[in-house]
Amino acid sequence: MATKKNNTEIMILGTLHGQHRNNEAYSFDDIFRIIEEFKPDAAAVEIRSEDIDQPKEYLSKYYPYEMIETKLRYSSRFPVYGFDWLGDEIKNRPIPDGYFKTLPAKILESEFDADIIPEKAYFEKLDQDRMLFITNKTAKECNDGRFDASCEEYYAQFAAAFKGTKYQPITDFYRKRDENIGRNIIGIIEQNEGKKIIFLMGMDHRVFAIKNIRARFGEDIKIVAKYSKN
Numbered sequence: 001m002a003t004k005k006n007n008t009e010i011m012i013l014g015t016l017h018g019q020h021r022n023n024e025a026y027s028f029d030d031i032f033r034i035i036e037e038f039k040p041d042a043a044a045v046e047i048r049s050e051d052i053d054q055p056k057e058y059l060s061k062y063y064p065y066e067m068i069e070t071k072l073r074y075s076s077r078f079p080v081y082g083f084d085w086l087g088d089e090i091k092n093r094p095i096p097d098g099y100f101k102t103l104p105a106k107i108l109e110s111e112f113d114a115d116i117i118p119e120k121a122y123f124e125k126l127d128q129d130r131m132l133f134i135t136n137k138t139a140k141e142c143n144d145g146r147f148d149a150s151c152e153e154y155y156a157q158f159a160a161a162f163k164g165t166k167y168q169p170i171t172d173f174y175r176k177r178d179e180n181i182g183r184n185i186i187g188i189i190e191q192n193e194g195k196k197i198i199f200l201m202g203m204d205h206r207v208f209a210i211k212n213i214r215a216r217f218g219e220d221i222k223i224v225a226k227y228s229k230n
Helices: 017-022 028-038 065-074 104-114 119-131 146-161 168-191 203-217
Strands: 009-015 042-048 080-084 196-202
Touching: 009 028, 009 203, 017 028, 017 065, 028 065, 028 196, 042 065, 042 168, 065 080, 065 196, 080 168, 104 168, 119 146, 146 168, 146 203, 168 196, 168 203, 196 203
Parallel strands: 009 196, 042 080, 042 196
Antiparallel strands: none
């Protein structure tokens, strides 16, 4: 006999944040069409749980449009959870003004962008190559696994290349972020066993979310992909 967990269906929808504005193949409207067609019992977005009930003015300072709009459009119809993590030092409190300007990983990213080390050209090319999988592509193409594989490879190579250097905290931060996102997503799934849940997240997080879900649930839940247009 099937258990509730066997009946749980989830969709992991990778989104492009601001790039949707210039992508006719995968627009903001496509995101909301996919949500409507999936008919979820719950949704979860790339916003911290501490912030999910904050007003639009606050959310707009820190989060992508499609995450905020999903919360505003659908929270009266079904629960909309937040799963993001942006640092233990701001856990359970609002994001302070200027927070990202003082975040060590962001400071190091700016230094890396200005650096002239030999490895930089290689990683710039690697980044450009992986972006081809999502530039002017449909929702189905963006979420077909090719970008996921290239993303995982990019971060693995970056971590290996800069281990033990001043840039290691960049990958440490993003690894910790994906670990926390994974834990938060698992908690949402466990809270909604037997239901249909859609998770919206930036493309870079998708592969790590799926790996965390599979590590916890194996094949006990179904990950679905339904992106086609009418």
